[in-house]
Amino acid sequence: MGLPLEILRIVLPVIIVGGIVLFVMLRMKHKYEKGTLGKKKTKSAQDFLDSLIPLGILIGFAVALLLSLFSPISLLSSIAWGTGIGMLFGYVAYEIYSKKEESYS
Template sequence: MSLTLEIMRIFLPLVLVCGIAVFVVLRMIHKTKKGTLGKKKTRGAQNLLDSLIPLGMVIGFIAAIFVSLLLPIALLSSIAWGPGIGLLFGYFAYEIYSKKKKIIHNDSFP
């Protein structure tokens, strides 16, 4: 029984992070084929938008190291979880930042 639990502890982070990575890649492929990737007007805003996903992974990696230092979690396990969760948060930040603001025109006012 303990061997099974040990194998689960080893492979569970790998399987979940791989699932997150496949989800993000497939969503970006879908957005590319559909033509709905986020586009910003200025070059600086577009650079920020393009760097949100890698930046999320770097921040997740750094956070994982700090969590591993402060809590009794193995360093290798936290290094597996950190960039994966950062990838997911970076993707969500990309989705939120790439939304175009809708301007509501109200014709009832003169």
Template structure:
């Protein structure tokens, strides 16, 4: 049981990382990576995934204060979940809004 508690966060985070990397590779090959017109909007778009990871780590550290979960396990889970949420934020923010003219 102890081995499962040690390996489960690693397996989950590895699965999340492989998913995000494979999706980004697919988007690169297809040529559908998000592009914004202004430089500041593009910088924000490019930094959503790392910001998500940092926020995930901060939340994980705060949770480790209140719950009896080891810091390395919760820290890796926080980074992985932050990576996933950062990717989803990237997907949402990179969508081009089409304006319909009536």
């Protein structure tokens, strides 16, 4: 009974994070084909909008690395979870920021 549980513990993060990545990629592809990707008027705001998803991945990676240093969670598992959740948070931030109106103050 121990071997199937061990295999599940190893494979489950890859399956869940793979689902998150597929969700984000397919949503972005759908928005691109529909022509509803977020557009900002200034170049700096557009650059920030375009970098939200990679920034989320990097922050998730850093948090996962720190978490694995101070807890008994394995490094590879925490990196998989951290980058996947960071990508999802980056996508949510992208959606929120792309709908936000620019202020000129």
